[in-house]
Structures are given as structure tokens and as C-alpha cells.
Amino acid sequence: xxxxxxxxxxxxxxxxxxxxxxxxxxxxxxxxxxxxxxxxxxxxxxxxxxxxxxxxxxxxxxxxxxxxxxxxxxxxxxxxxxxxxxxxxxxxxxxxxxxxxxxxxxxxxxxxxxxxxxxxxxxxxxxxxxxxxxxxxxxxxxxxxxxxxxxxxxxxxxxxxxxxxxxxxxxxxxxxxxxxxxxxxxxxxxxxxxxxxxxxxxxxxxxxxxxxxxxxxxxxxxxxxxxxxxx
Numbered sequence: 001x002x003x004x005x006x007x008x009x010x011x012x013x014x015x016x017x018x019x020x021x022x023x024x025x026x027x028x029x030x031x032x033x034x035x036x037x038x039x040x041x042x043x044x045x046x047x048x049x050x051x052x053x054x055x056x057x058x059x060x061x062x063x064x065x066x067x068x069x070x071x072x073x074x075x076x077x078x079x080x081x082x083x084x085x086x087x088x089x090x091x092x093x094x095x096x097x098x099x100x101x102x103x104x105x106x107x108x109x110x111x112x113x114x115x116x117x118x119x120x121x122x123x124x125x126x127x128x129x130x131x132x133x134x135x136x137x138x139x140x141x142x143x144x145x146x147x148x149x150x151x152x153x154x155x156x157x158x159x160x161x162x163x164x165x166x167x168x169x170x171x172x173x174x175x176x177x178x179x180x181x182x183x184x185x186x187x188x189x190x191x192x193x194x195x196x197x198x199x200x201x202x203x204x205x206x207x208x209x210x211x212x213x214x215x216x217x218x219x220x221x222x223x224x225x226x227x228x229x230x231x
Contacts, residue, residue, distance in 0.1 A: 002026065002027065002028045003027050003028070003048040003049065003117060004027070004028045004029075004030065004045055004046070004047045004048050004049075005022055005027045005028070005029050005030075005047060005048065005049050005050075005051060005113065006029075006030050006031070006032065006038065006041060006042055006045065006047035006049070006050045006051070007019060007022070007029060007030070007031045007032075007051045008031070008032045008033075008034070008035065008037075008038040008050065008051065008052045008053055008056070008061070008064070009031075009033070009051075009053040009056070009079060010033050010034055010053060010055075010056040010057055011053075012033070014053075014079075015031045015033070017106075018031075018051065018106075018109075019031055021106045021110070022110065022113070025110050027113075030045045030047065033056075034056045034057055034058040034059055035052075035056055035058065035059030035060060035061060035063055035064030035067075036058045036059040037058075038050070038052070038059075038064055038068075039059075039064065039067065039068060042068060042072070042074075047074060048074060048075075048117060049074060049075050049076070049077065049113060049116060049117055049120075050068075050074060050075070050076045050077070051076075051077050051079060051109070051113070052064060052065070052076050052077065052078055052079065052096070053078075053079045053080070054078055054079065054080045054081075054091065055080070055081065061078060061079075061080075061091065062090060062091060062094060065091065065094040065095055065096060066094060069094065069095040075097040075098075075116045075117070075119075075120050076095065076096045076097055077096070077097060077098045077099065077100065077109075077112055077113065077116060078091045078096045078098070078099035078100070079099075079100060079102060079104070080099060080100075080101055080102065081101070081102040097116050097119075097120075098112055098115075098116055100112060107175065111175070111178075128140045130162060130165045130166055131165075132165045132168040132224060132226035133168075133213070133225070133226040133227045134146055134147040134148075134227075135161070135165055135204065135213065135224075135226075137158075137161065137162055137165060139162060142155075142158055144158065144161065144204075146204050151203050151204055152203070153200070153203060154199075156196055157196060157199060157200050157203070160177060160193070160196050160197070160200060161200060161204070163176075163177055164177075164214060164222065164223075164224035165224055165226075167224065168224045168225075168226040169223065169224070169225070169226060170223065171217045171220050171221055171222070171223040172221050172222060172223070173220060173221040174193040174194070174221050174222075176221065177193050177221065177222065178192070178193055193222075197214060197222060200214065201213075201214055212225060212227055213225055213227065
């Protein structure tokens with residue numbers, strides 16, 4: 001089901017920009033110009049997540065959170081032009097789930113949106129055992145076996161492999177994988193995923209130069225192939 005995002009900001013340029021970009025990323029987007037209007041929109045639209053500016057006329061972001069959070073649990077990401085740590089702390093103490101400082105990267109904001117939604121969607125924990133082909137992962141114990149043999153991975157390698165295994169057969173871009181590994185994606189270090197993949201292949205592939213599990217989809221990203229060796 002398409003997730004609905006409510007964007008609340010008194011700057012029309014920012015509302016329009018975020019609406020266009022997030023819609024392109026697959027979300028349904030509704031907007032409001034201040035906290036007072038946002039209360040009405042949120043009551044009508046039931047958003048899955050709210051992107052909320054702090055400094056707004058009529059009702060600022062902090063006051064919106066005070067009122068809205070009394071009866072609602074939807075996650076909130078704060079937008080702030082202020083650099084004072086106290087503003088961020090107040091927002092988080094009131095119940096915001098994350099914050100990002102203006103100016104911001106659209107890709108970074110989208111990654112944070114996906115991360116918060118994914119985290120909130122885990123109220124019913126998924127199975128802690130992941131299995132695809134001969135790869136079995138125990139997410140509680142941080143244990144991995146390949147064809148029954150234990151494999152030692154770093155935290156980043158484990159998270160990366162978990163993302164691939166849980167999406168077995170589906171291609172994930174470098175940016176999507178970086179989101180899984182770090183929680184927040186930064187354009188400048190997307191290629192660091194290639195290094196993690198190289199190290200991961202060295203540990204789980206019989207021949208890292210001719211991988212059978214982690215396939216490169218050129219120009220796109222990587223895909224986990226849930227193969228099982230012949231007996």
C-alpha cells in the first residue's frame with residue numbers, strides 16, 4: 001500500500017519541491033502551510049509520516065507536536081533552519097523521531113523517511129531467521145552459515161547481506177543498500193557499497209571472482225541469487 005506523507009512548511013517552494021520528489025519516489029503526498037492547517041489535513045488524510053518545519057506562523061512545529069501527539073503515534077521528521085542543539089532536543093523530547101537541518105539533500109531526506117517508516121513497521125518483528133538457498137542468518141545472534149559452514153562478518157557486512165537475502169531475487173541499488181547499512185544515505189559514498197560487496201564475496205563465495213550468490217546488475221546495483229548447490 002502506498003504510504004502517505006504530510007509535508008508541513010510555510011515555504012511554498014519547499015512544499016512543492018518535496019511533493020514532486022517524494023511523489024516520484026512512490027509516496028502519496030499531502031501538504032500544509034502551518035501547524036494549524038496541518039492538524040486538519042492530518043485528521044482527514046491519516047498520514048503514515050509527517051515532515052514538519054519548526055519555524056512557521058500561526059502554529060509552529062513544536063506546538064503542533066504537543067497537540068497532535070496526544071492522540072496520534074505517526075512518526076515525525078523535523079525540518080529546521082536553526083543550528084541550536086536546544087531546538088532539536090526540544091523537538092525530540094516532544095516526540096519527533098528524527099530531524100534534518102536545512103539546506104538538505106533530497107536523497108538524504110528520502111532515505112530518512114524510508115528508514116523511519118521501516119523502523120515503525122517493525123512493531124510486529126519479522127522472523128529473526130533469514131534463509132535463501134544455502135545462506136542462513138540468525139539476526140539475534142549475528143550468526144551466518146553458508147552451506148552449513150559458519151562465516152564471520154562485520155556489522156556492516158552482516159546488515160548488507162541481510163538486506164540482500166531478505167530481498168532475494170530482487171535488484172537493490174547502491175543507494176538502497178547504503179540506506180540499509182547506515183540508516184541514512186549520502187550520495188558521495190554510494191560506491192563504498194562496492195567495497196563491502198567485494199569483502200562479502202570474499203567470505204561467502206567459493207570463487208569471489210565468479211560469484212554465484214551476489215550478482216552484479218550493471219548500471220543498477222546488486223541482486224542475491226538464492227541458489228542451492230547440487231548434491
